[in-house]
Amino acid sequence: MPSFERREVHLTLPIVRDMEIAATAQVAVLGELLQMERDQIDEVKLAVVEACINAFEHSGTPDRKVEIEFVADEKSGRPFLEVGVIDAGCGFDPARVAEPVIREKIHSKEKRGWGLKIIESLMDDVRIESGEHGTRIVMRKYL
Amino acid sequence: MSERLTVTVERPDQIVAILRPDGYINASGGEEIAKEAYVLLGDGVVNLLLDLERTRIVNSIGISILIEILEKVLDQKGRLAFCRLTPTIEKTFQIMGLAQYARLFPAVDPALAWLRGETE
Numbered sequence: 001m002p003s004f005e006r007r008e009v010h011l012t013l014p015i016v017r018d019m020e021i022a023a024t025a026q027v028a029v030l031g032e033l034l035q036m037e038r039d040q041i042d043e044v045k046l047a048v049v050e051a052c053i054n055a056f057e058h059s060g061t062p063d064r065k066v067e068i069e070f071v072a073d074e075k076s077g078r079p080f081l082e083v084g085v086i087d088a089g090c091g092f093d094p095a096r097v098a099e100p101v102i103r104e105k106i107h108s109k110e111k112r113g114w115g116l117k118i119i120e121s122l123m124d125d126v127r128i129e130s131g132e133h134g135t136r137i138v139m140r141k142y143l
Numbered sequence: 144m145s146e147r148l149t150v151t152v153e154r155p156d157q158i159v160a161i162l163r164p165d166g167y168i169n170a171s172g173g174e175e176i177a178k179e180a181y182v183l184l185g186d187g188v189v190n191l192l193l194d195l196e197r198t199r200i201v202n203s204i205g206i207s208i209l210i211e212i213l214e215k216v217l218d219q220k221g222r223l224a225f226c227r228l229t230p231t232i233e234k235t236f237q238i239m240g241l242a243q244y245a246r247l248f249p250a251v252d253p254a255l256a257w258l259r260g261e262t263e
Contacts, residue, residue, distance in 0.1 A: 018167075018169065020202075021167065024200070039229065039230045039231055042199060042200070042229060042230075042231035043231050043234070045200060046200055046201075046202070046231055046235065049200060049202050050202065050203055053202060053203065053204065100239070101240070102210075102239055102240035102241060102243060102244070103240070103243075105207075105210055106210060106213065106214055106217075106244065107214055111207035111210050111211065112203065112204070112207050114203040114206060114207070114239060115203050117238065117239070118203060118235060118238065118239075121234075121235075121238045122231070122234070122235070122238075
């Protein structure tokens with residue numbers, strides 16, 4: 001990969017059903033710019049979808065919108081795609097999110113709760129900053 | 144991608160059925176699949192194959208609905224299989240442990256053979 005020019009895209013999504021798909025289009029454009037494999041792009045897309053759904057459903061953000069920051073850059077010669085999903089909601093404690101277990105989900109009324117596990121499994125680096133003024137999830141995938 | 148998911152159903156025999164979703168498996172997409180699956184289960188077809196060739200994203204809400212379908216299949220002593228998954232969808236199913244309860248296949252024919260009890 002030749003020396004890489006940093007690219008940034010900012011997107012504001014209203015909290016509207018299926019709006020998370022709008023974010024995946026930006027992932028595709030920047031992923032292709034970085035010459036990522038299609039499967040890597042798909043992994044970032046799903047992680048972003050999950051982060052958006054978490055923000056849409058759980059943030060309680062009063063402005064009813066989610067900010068997304070996309071960065072294509074390189075670190076020590078390693079190109080990466082980084083996506084930040086930011087809301088101004090009530091925040092949460094990631095340490096208190098229970099680890100989902102499939103055998104407990106089957107025949108349980110609560111089958112949800114997979115989002116964070118999927119994000120952390122698909123991305124190379126995930127940072128979560130959360131407090132009473134909102135949440136920022138920053139996810140990075142290296143080539 | 145935002146267009147509504149469609150599902151086509153093929154019943155090659157009385158033992159198995161193939162569901163072929165086309166599009167994003169989210170809440171509404173998952174419900175479309177479940178609607179067709181429950182009709183089949185109601186008709187006594189308890190071995191179901193979901194052919195995901197035309198699906199590139201299954202979100203966690205869609206997966207939770209797939210788990211509901213799995214429950215009902217297991218309750219009726221049937222089998223559930225998936226085939227032609229993208230590497231990302233397969234990885235996600237493995238991460239979740241879904242592959243412990245439903246088999247994943249690269250192609251349709253070996254999946255049908257397993258659903259018919261012809262292979263283990």
